[in-house]
Amino acid sequence: MLSVIYGEGGERFRRTLQALAAGDSRISFHPPLAASEVVSALGSYDVLAVPSQWLESGPMVVLEAFAAGVPVIGSRLGGIAELVRDGVDGLLVEPANVMAWTETWRRVCTEADLLPRLRAGVRAPRTIEAVAGEMANLYDQLLTQARAVEVNSSVAVVP
Numbered sequence: 192m193l194s195v196i197y198g199e200g201g202e203r204f205r206r207t208l209q210a211l212a213a214g215d216s217r218i219s220f221h222p223p224l225a226a227s228e229v230v231s232a233l234g235s236y237d238v239l240a241v242p243s244q245w246l247e248s249g250p251m252v253v254l255e256a257f258a259a260g261v262p263v264i265g266s267r268l269g270g271i272a273e274l275v276r277d278g279v280d281g282l283l284v285e286p287a288n289v290m291a292w293t294e295t296w297r298r299v300c301t302e303a304d305l306l307p308r309l310r311a312g313v314r315a316p317r318t319i320e321a322v323a324g325e326m327a328n329l330y331d332q333l334l335t336q337a338r339a340v341e342v343n344s345s346v347a348v349v350p
Contacts, residue, residue: 192300194218195236233259237306238299241265244286250274254316262309264295279312 194217199205205220212218224232229252233239239256246269253274256263263281265271275281282298285291298305317325 192217192296195221197221197232198223229255230259233261236261238309239263241271242284242286242292243268243271247271257313257316260310260313260315262306262313264299276312278309280309280314282309 266286
């Protein structure tokens with residue numbers, strides 16, 4: 192298994208990771224990609240790991256992985272846990288639990304059918320156009336309901 196790490200994360204963090212990975216040819220470090228290149232680059236990988244320990248409300252990288260058809264192994268936390276369907280299009284792991292992450296990677300490396308099954312479960316994320324259309328329809332429904340209430344409350348009933 193090869194591990195490819197993109198991004199910066201600060202000079203101190205980068206140096207620490209590189210020191211930990213020193214001499215391990217399975218791990219490579221690369222500068223951040225341009226936003227227009229992310230989905231294409233992700234498409235060449237078997238799986239994306241998102242081991243966040245912070246609450247992420249809208250993890251764009253998960254949506255980008257799904258757009259590329261790539262399953263996600265991510266922390267069972269916030270937006271990651273809301274987007275990844277555990278066992279369907281990815282796996283969720285308790286954040287900061289080294290043993291749980293180790294066991295998950297063991298499964299990925301030893302269960303031959305796991306990644307193909309997860310990849311088959313990936314569905315493309317909704318486009319911004321689809322989300323905007325859904326929001327417009329919702330607002331139309333709410334306005335229609337509000338107008339109906341307004342009309343009904345302005346009708347006087349005289350006994």
